[in-house]
Amino acid sequence: MAIGIDKIGFATSQYVLNLEELAQARGQKIEKYKTGLMLDALSITPITEDIVTMAASAAQDILTDEDKTSIDMVIVATESGIDQSKAASVYVHHLLGIQPFARSLEMKEACYAGTAGLHYAKLHVEKNPDSKVLVIASDIAKYGIASAGESTQGAGAVAMLVTSNPRIATFSDDNVAQTRDIYDFWRPIYSTIPFVDGIYSTKQYLDSLETTWAEYQKRHQSNLADFAAFCFHLPYPKLALKGLKKIMPKDLDEQVKNRLTDNFDISILYSRKVGNIYTGSLYLGLLSLLENSQTLKANDNICLFSYGSGAVSEIFSLQLVDGFRKMLRNNRMADLEKRQALTIGEYEKLFYEEADLTEEGNAKFDTYNTGGFALEHIQNHQRIYMRKQHD
Numbered sequence: 175m176a177i178g179i180d181k182i183g184f185a186t187s188q189y190v191l192n193l194e195e196l197a198q199a200r201g202q203k204i205e206k207y208k209t210g211l212m213l214d215a216l217s218i219t220p221i222t223e224d225i226v227t228m229a230a231s232a233a234q235d236i237l238t239d240e241d242k243t244s245i246d247m248v249i250v251a252t253e254s255g256i257d258q259s260k261a262a263s264v265y266v267h268h269l270l271g272i273q274p275f276a277r278s279l280e281m282k283e284a285c286y287a288g289t290a291g292l293h294y295a296k297l298h299v300e301k302n303p304d305s306k307v308l309v310i311a312s313d314i315a316k317y318g319i320a321s322a323g324e325s326t327q328g329a330g331a332v333a334m335l336v337t338s339n340p341r342i343a344t345f346s347d348d349n350v351a352q353t354r355d356i357y358d359f360w361r362p363i364y365s366t367i368p369f370v371d372g373i374y375s376t377k378q379y380l381d382s383l384e385t386t387w388a389e390y391q392k393r394h395q396s397n398l399a400d401f402a403a404f405c406f407h408l409p410y411p412k413l414a415l416k417g418l419k420k421i422m423p424k425d426l427d428e429q430v431k432n433r434l435t436d437n438f439d440i441s442i443l444y445s446r447k448v449g450n451i452y453t454g455s456l457y458l459g460l461l462s463l464l465e466n467s468q469t470l471k472a473n474d475n476i477c478l479f480s481y482g483s484g485a486v487s488e489i490f491s492l493q494l495v496d497g498f499r500k501m502l503r504n505n506r507m508a509d510l511e512k513r514q515a516l517t518i519g520e521y522e523k524l525f526y527e528e529a530d531l532t533e534e535g536n537a538k539f540d541t542y543n544t545g546g547f548a549l550e551h552i553q554n555h556q557r558i559y560m561r562k563q564h565d
């Protein structure tokens with residue numbers, strides 16, 4: 175039975191920090207960001223937009239009422255969770271109005287967990303062919319003012335509906351994963367921002383890619399010529415480009431090399447303007463590729479490299495389904511252009527605002543622009559969300 179991604183949606187914040195602003199404020203040359211990291215802008219969230227509201231917006235964009243009666247599992251993968259106990263997917267299940275007899279849970283392993291979510295969804299649909307599973311990767315990447323990672327922040331959610339007989343792409347059942355216990359990037363529960371060993375993390379990313387790819391090739395007698403495109407986890411696109419160059423052998427056929435390089439450039443279009451969205455960033459790359467490539471066709475294979483610090487990596491592939499373009503949008507760039515640009519002062523105030531809780535655990539917020547959902551207020555330590563009227 176073919177199982178895979180039937181629909182894919184995306185949501186981000188309504189505010190953006192153009193990196194010219196950041197370069198000027200931090201005394202850096204803009205080329206460092208545009209060429210050195212291959213980033214142009216970062217999505218910035220206000221306090222009323224969090225991983226729950228973005229996850230709900232990304233899913234709302236793709237789900238029909240019929241989907242909401244068929245979904246029997248909701249998985250939210252995140253490393254910027256809002257509660258140590260209650261899963262973000264429980265809020266999302268409610269906000270979307272999904273039928274009650276569903277399982278809802280949250281998954282975590284840095285930027286990797288969305289991939290684990292897809293795998294669990296696939297196993298579930300294998301046993302229950304009429305089921306639909308909603309997998310959402312939602313995160314806010316926040317490193318701190320004037321930190322080394324500040325230019326690689328971002329925010330967004332990618333929602334994927336996993337079904338049998340999918341209309342976008344099927345899973346090829348070829349996953350190869352690797353785990354290594356390292357401290358390259360981590361966030362203890364008492365800290366709002368991560369600890370990062372930046373250069374070490376880039377080395378671990380590249381080494382995990384090389385070694386997992388070698389194992390994948392060995393297990394599946396496969397090589398780069400088998401793929402139309404290779405999508406990567408995108409903490410910032412330049413690192414993924416280094417990865418692509420690393421796994422391309424010197425004697426690689428020129429046509430294959432050009433195809434992979436051209437499709438790589440297409441896969442980073444959205445991330446250049448959104449930044450790192452942690453769990454969703456690999457899938458934002460996939461979405462960018464699918465929505466913007468003019469050359470991809472049915473039966474093309476796409477290889478994906480998932481990496482989460484700590485670290486877990488995985489390589490697997492998807493095969494495109496006939497008619498996949500009908501399930502995608504072609505005007506997403508226009509949405510990104512509509513975000514409100516922030517000055518450096520506005521960014522610092524907005525992104526780092528924290529709930530000012532009363533002794534009873536209540537907090538009110540100013541009104542900010544959000545997608546279809548917003549965090550309205552906090553009451554007795556409970557987060558109260560609302561669906562916006564115009565949606």
Ligand code: HMG
Binds near residue numbers: 285323358370
């Ligand atoms: P940095 O200090 O901002 O930058 O650190 P740099 O000095 O290393 O420069 C960056 C690049 O810009 C270099 O290119 C420079 O040469 C170039 P490279 O040598 O690497 O090719 N550059 C210029 N280029 C053109 N014109 C100029 C110019 N100036 C400099 N004028 C660092 C970069 C990545 C360390 C930092 O941004 C950071 O710590 N980021 C956060 C950690 C990160 O993203 N790590 C990636 C791997 S780990 C991962 O992917 C997991 C993660 O997503 C989290 C998770 O799993 O949960 C992060």
